[in-house]
Amino acid sequence: MVLLGLATQVGADPADLLQAVPVLRIETGGHSAPVRRVAVSEARGLLVSASDDKTARVWDLRSGRPGLVLRPPLGAGDIGRLYGAAVHPSQALVAVGGTSAAPGQRGAIRLFDLDSGRLVRAIDAGVGDVKRLAWSADGTVLLAGYA
Numbered sequence: 520m521v522l523l524g525l526a527t528q529v530g531a532d533p534a535d536l537l538q539a540v541p542v543l544r545i546e547t548g549g550h551s552a553p554v555r556r557v558a559v560s561e562a563r564g565l566l567v568s569a570s571d572d573k574t575a576r577v578w579d580l581r582s583g584r585p586g587l588v589l590r591p592p593l594g595a596g597d598i599g600r601l602y603g604a605a606v607h608p609s610q611a612l613v614a615v616g617g618t619s620a621a622p623g624q625r626g627a628i629r630l631f632d633l634d635s636g637r638l639v640r641a642i643d644a645g646v647g648d649v650k651r652l653a654w655s656a657d658g659t660v661l662l663a664g665y666a
Contacts, residue, residue: 546588550574555570555601555603564579565577565586567604567606573593573599588636589636597618598618599617599619600617603649604616605652606633609658610658613633614630614642615631617649625645626646628652644663650664651664
């Protein structure tokens with residue numbers, strides 16, 4: 520596994536990151552494929568799950584009830600599968616990553632606002648699938664593990 524530290528600044532306009540063509544999906548209320556990673560924030564009372572169904576879901580730790588569904592841009596085949604998630608230690612942000620580009624192309628790690636579910640920013644993830652994500656204790660660095 521390779522680790523890469525990524526310095527982050529939040530606030531870029533992600534409008535150019537969204538797909539131009541909508542994709543119809545059925546909302547099941549839960550994941551419809553294997554969950555690859557969970558990230559827990561006891562301070563916020565939530566859990567974020569990242570799945571092969573190309574969604575990340577936010578769950579209330581106390582009640583177990585589902586909350587926001589985070590939907591990064593997706594593509595055909597494996598493009599859009601999520602393998603990593605990390606909740607920011609002090610901001611209402613979660614980073615998610617996985618297979619975000621075709622083999623040999625540059626992918627992205629995406630940051631979502633945990634209050635609104637809005638895509639806040641994409642960070643260049645280089646080439647390869649992001650398998651794990653972790654924030655530094657002070658939240659200034661996001662570490663990414665690749666297969």
